Amino acid sequence: MSLPRTPNISLSTKLILLVVGPLALTLAVTLPLTVTGLNRLASETSSQRLEEEIGVIGEQFADLENRLNQSADEIAKNPNLLSAVREADTAKIASNLLSISLVSDLQHLGVVDIKGVALGHEHQADSRFDERETTAMNALGLLEIETTTVMQVPQGWFLMAIRPLKDSVGLVGSVSVGRMIDVEALAEMNFNRLDPLVLVFNEFGKVATSSIDADQISSTFSIVPDSELVEVARTGQVVLGSVIVGGMKQRAAYSPVVLGGGSRGVFAVVLTTSPVVSLRDELIANYVMVTAALVLLVLGVGYVVTRTITQRILRLRDTAVEIGNGNLLVRVEETINDEMGTLAHEFNRMADSLNEKNTQLELANRNLEMRVFERTDELEQANARLVEAHSQLVRTEKLAAIGELSNGVAHDLRSPLGAIRNGVFFLKARLTKSNKLTTDPKIAEFLEVMDNRITHCDKIIGDLIAFTHIGPPEYAPVNLAQALDSAIWIIGTPSGLTIVKELGDEEVEVQADHNQLVKVFSSLAVNAQEAMPEGGVLTISLKKTESTAELTFADNGMGMDSAELDKIFDPLYTTKIQGTGLGLAVCQQIIAKHNGRLDVSSQRDVGTTFTVVLPLIVGYTVAAESQVSEARP
DSSP states (O other): OOOOOOOOOOHHHHHHHHHHHHHHHHHHHHHHHHHHHHHHHHHHHHHHHHHHHHHHHHHHHHHHHHHHHHHHHHHHTOHHHHHHHHHTOHHHHHHHHHHHHHHSOOSEEEEEETTSOEEEEEEOSSOOOOHHHHHHHHHHHHTTOOEEEEEEETTEEEEEEEEEEEOSSOEEEEEEEEEEESHHHHHHHTTTOSSSEEEEEOTTSSEEEESSOHHHHOTTOOEEOOHHHHHHHHTTOOEEEEEEETTEEEEEEEEEEEOTTSOEEEEEEEOOSOTTHHHHHHHHHHHHHHHHHHHHHHHHHHHHHHHHHSHHHHHHHHHHHHHHTTOTTOOOOOOSOSHHHHHHHHHHHHHHHHHHHHHHHHHHHHHHHHHHHHHHHHHHHHHHHHHHHHHHHHHHHHHHHHHHHHHHHHHHHHHHHHHHHHHHHHHHHHHHHTTHHHHOHHHHHHHHHHHHHHHHHHHHHHHHHHHHOOOOOOOEEEEHHHHHHHHHHHHOOOTTEEEEEEOOSSOOEEEEOHHHHHHHHHHHHHHHHHTOTTOEEEEEEEEEOSSEEEEEEEEOSSOOOHHHHTTTTSTTOOOSSSOOSOHHHHHHHHHHHTTOEEEEEEETTTEEEEEEEEESSTTOOHHHHHHHHHHOO
16 A cells, blocks of 8 residues: 655745745735725725815806906996997997907806896807896896896806996996806816816706716716705705716715805715725735745745755756756866766766867858858948949939930020010010009919019029039138028028027138039028928038038928938929929039038928038048948947
């Protein structure tokens, strides 16, 4: 008969279980007690917060009443309105009410004469008042009673202020002004917060409106108040209770709001979130962290114990794992001449043999990789030269085609355009003498359109010719700041465009062609202006290095994506409706003839940056320097 087998549990595992078991039991007992305490604290904190929020919303109602009374007092003293009511001039009254409504935050303005007859009103809210309530309200004003009251409408409350209209002779009528307390008004009074939720109730104890539009949240979203507590609040008491919001019971406080005239409404403040939930979650997270730390501590203790008891076995095991992972330089310490020492010696001898074989394989592999790298580098260089040659061939063909086109355009188009321009000039002269230009403005308008179109066509022809006839630079010392000022003076500063120059205190001079640089700078500034049709900021900065000068044009316009960015220097490519696609190509050619470089970076809806890099010394090539710097490790 054999004994039942017990599980093979290591000593370190037993020690860990011995500590983790009581720890887990302690956490299982203390955590529910802590959560219960936090729930009790949440209830007390909710009551305190509800009292604070009731005070805040009550102050908002009082402030709204004060502003409404102030508006009513100012309107009741308006001399134009008093004169119009005394004269019973309804047109003048309507004009005055319209003017007042345009400058005041009011949704209702109404005027009656001394007999109670309505003379005019301005009513922006989509609500109608009960006729009996309106008559009673106007009667208070005719009795020379200044009061504030609440009228119930489907959208919520209408806070009304009534004032008698009296001039130097006596009473002439009554005016009523109103402010709608709807979703927007409550949201503003609640500082546009979602928590707490503010409710106002109608005369039947139902929700008239709230600080959020329940229909926009969900068609099934509902708010159900406690009608008994609403009635208690009407008696003048602040009472704590609950409101069912979206099917969930939430803590709430019901409070009366008493206006100057003695009328009373009821509002409620509802907490939609628990103020202590985050504290409870944080405490639970702390419990988890403490548990994890204790588990790590227990694991560390088990590791130390296991290491102390089975140190030599673990050392041999770790060495075998290292050898299996490819570390053939690791060795087992041979200290005692016993069975473990013999096993360690054999391990070391096996590692020596494997290390020798591995060294031979690594040497052969390095030789093979070196030959592969050399061949790959040769292929990459050949491919780069092929791509560059192809790009140069395509560009040469484009330039040749544009050159052939431009040589014929100057004669074939400019001559007829000149004849048309002369004809327009002749027509203007004749029509001016016959007074046709003044009697029929359409003729002058069409002649001006024709003249502008001829000028635009002539510019396109000039751009084509300039692109294919860019001469070599006439080198002379050029002050970049002065050249930039000349370019800005040429194009002017359109309205809405702000040019910020960050040129520093040091004057930067380069050996270049002044006129060609002015052409490049003005073209880049015009591009930035056209990229910001609604206006913006063009920042132009200048910096100097040991061998180059860099002038940067950065705008905050519409920007470009990578597909457009790859083509902007191609001749005849443009994203403008009336562009020729030659401006940037001409700029790039001019800078290239100066042995410089024109770089661009852009991001859609962020802006575009052009950088002109020019050598300080004639003959120095910026592009060559860039290639050398990129090749450096």
